[in-house]
Amino acid sequence: MSEHRAQRPLETRHLQQPRKVAEILHKHFRTTFSLVTPEGAVRLSVSPPSSLPLVDADGGLPDELQLDALLAGKEPTVHVISAEKAVLVIPMGNPIKPFALCGKIAASDINLSIPLAKMALENVKQQQQLASRDRQLEEYASQVTRDFEELSWLRSLAEMPELWHPQNDLINIANVILPPLCDVLSVEAIFLFVSDAQTDSDTLAFRAGETTVSDHTMNELVAQYAGQSIDQPVVRNSNSLHKGWQDLEGIRSCALVPIANNTQRFGWLVMVNKLAQPDAVQCSDLSPQLCEFGTFEAGLLQSAALNLAAHASNLESFRQIEDLVVGVIRAMINSIDAKDSYTRGHSDRVAAMARTLAAELGLDADEQHNVYMAGLLHDIGKIGVPDSVLGKPSRLSEEEFAIVKRHPEIGHSILKHLKQLDFVLPGVLHHHECFDGSGYPYGLAGDEIPLMGRILAIVDAYDAMTSTRPYRDGMPRAKAEAILQAGAGEQWDDRLIAAFMRCSDEIYSICQANRQHPAELMNSCHSQEAAWDEIDFMVNLSLSK
Template structure:
């Protein structure tokens, strides 16, 4: 048998045990043992003995010894070749690759050789089984560790519901969940790509981990799948990188999963370059299997993709509801403007001043937006006031004024059926209450009046006093501010009047700018109009509560 063929056979797992058996038998019988196949024999490369320790250096099998019978035997056997010597043959191959260990021993050792050979083989077989079971235990322990890490990571997602708040986009969530996922999966980096639902273009939105792979390389990789429908993870290791992948600089292995739901793709998650686990032994760097992505890594990355896809789908539904509510608000405000041209812009000004007062009073951003939204809708009840009364060019009679006084309750009755807007109701219903209890519709006094109502009462009064009506001109700024000061503690909350005076210049500016440029806020607004963007933000925050 050629040296090359023998070496290939010696490198197979079948020869791990024969190699050890030959080592032991050589030391006992002081003779080399050879690997015998149908093609011939070769001496095993075991620890050499000194020449004076060897009784036989060559293997010479008699012609009468049938090689096929020797290889087919299931037990060790001894075959005499002279009065002094015999051949000890130990079959150790299998049906596909039959081979035997053969060595020349002294005839006097023949009786003990077979029990010894059996004992050596069985002993090494037990050692191998123990080693195999130890290896399995290590693998099971490693699997349990991976499962625990996976469950811990998934539990961390479930224990942080704030992650899935509608205000959080995929990039914000990825910044929280992907860095620990890099550690769990032992990868260099994980990349988030977001897909534009209109154009289908993929954009790199976030990267976790450290890698030398450049962003443009990742863009090139994802670009290979831009026009494809991918439903399952795509895994490529160093031994499976097809042409094209190999040209991507720095990528040894990678896995890609779609962030998709109901055939709509929202983006991609891509991980690159598997690292040896920290608990791996020192040979980890030499083992390709420890540097490859398998079902564990691909499955957990897919779990992350599914979570992100569910959130992206929810965001899409939320945006649709948001657009609907914003449209309703726009229609309501425009309907008021259409009925009362002289108060055009009034709701915008009250909303802006109310938000400024809320900020001055130390309310948090969410409460400021709530006040802003309530200010936009505070006069929605005027839809129910007859045009003849609302547009009367002269002063109202007592009966007509009583009709106008109904608008807070009308507005409340309109909006109370819109659950997404129930937070604006206190301002809509109570912006005409007075701090001393003389207001309407319920005659509440002091802090019985919701704070939102007290804030809007001041903003509404200031804008009404400084606005020009058909029957009178708007008051000068100084006179209106003097009236507010005089009414502090009676008609209005003193604390809110104090806050108003601290930002009186800003209030004046809000009113002046809007009155000089009313179409800026109240014309048919394009989608990128700043004023309506503000409404969109407010609705977004309010709906997501």
């Protein structure tokens, strides 16, 4: 018998098939089968319940058996060692890792041993194939489930078109889409960072889920990649954390995806710590794949980032268009100011008074804003009136007044080409129509006159009557209000005149405030926003419809 050297135990994966074969043969031969390696040592007793040596007290093989020859075989063999006993040897390894299952059987079982051994091997092989197919089916089922969850989540985004409204920023959208994404991906939390191109900084703007990872730690994590150009998900699991990651407290695994297009990065999405399955106490008890982020998690997080990047890019384009339209409006209003200093204060007051009257009538916020904008622009057509007429210090002749009467149509022709401002056209065109049909430019009567035009007609007349002009002083408040009441039902809508009188104190205050500070654009009595902010808001609202 050769002297045997100690050897490190075989890996668990090497023992699975021999153990099952040994269990089958043990039922037939009622003997112990052991696993033998090239070193000749009895490596493991694989037959339950006891661990007995193959033969001999020292646990070695019989001297007449050549270990190398046994392990080199490819088929089960039987070796008679006495009149009563034989050794059944079943090679089960490979040239790199040879080993054999050996067991002592009775001589009377020799004829059955080889067929039984082959049957056991085939049985175990089939069981392993079935187990492998079961695992594949489970993987396929798991993949189908993940695909279904991904499609369901993506479909939910498509079914919420209002989510991608231009007035919705990334934080509002993240508040809707990231919490359910945490559930789909089974992660502790997902963080949204928003980038500021001017300051070259990233700010934690929103977090979904619950985690012990601190905001400070997340800021450190994102800072590692802030200066890098990254266009694919960065995934780090516990077995791949490079230097620096180990110092980030509470992070077992994470994935980081840029929210970016070809030219600009708008922020980051970061998810941390894969959650354990419901039936597992700790993530460490599970297979590593179940505790780590893979292509599914990274891919779906990237889908969310791409959607956010597309929206952020659209917001940038929207803001550029908005700035352009606001610039056009400012240029228009400034051009009126250049022609007639009276017009600026007049348009400011008409806009503010018109919104106050609209609120008194119960119009909603959008309609109030529309009326306000129409008030600012109602006299834009005076750009087409000659300076000699517009700035005449005395009363106008009939011919001159006929020229002035063209300004509603001129204003309409100027603004009609700006689709984003088409909501002001009824007010611009019809603010000089009379309720009885005697006004201009079209002589509309009653409800034929758009409501916006009827509102502007009243506040425009009130401001004209109470304003001081080079050729006359402004009327006292009481006299102007008396004239409005006298013309109710004829020149002006009587229902609107009644509403005007109910809020006349507020309207009077608007006029007084503006006349005391004529160089300033009016602030709304209902809001602290400056008029330019109001214009910005209205353009934004119009463009987003």
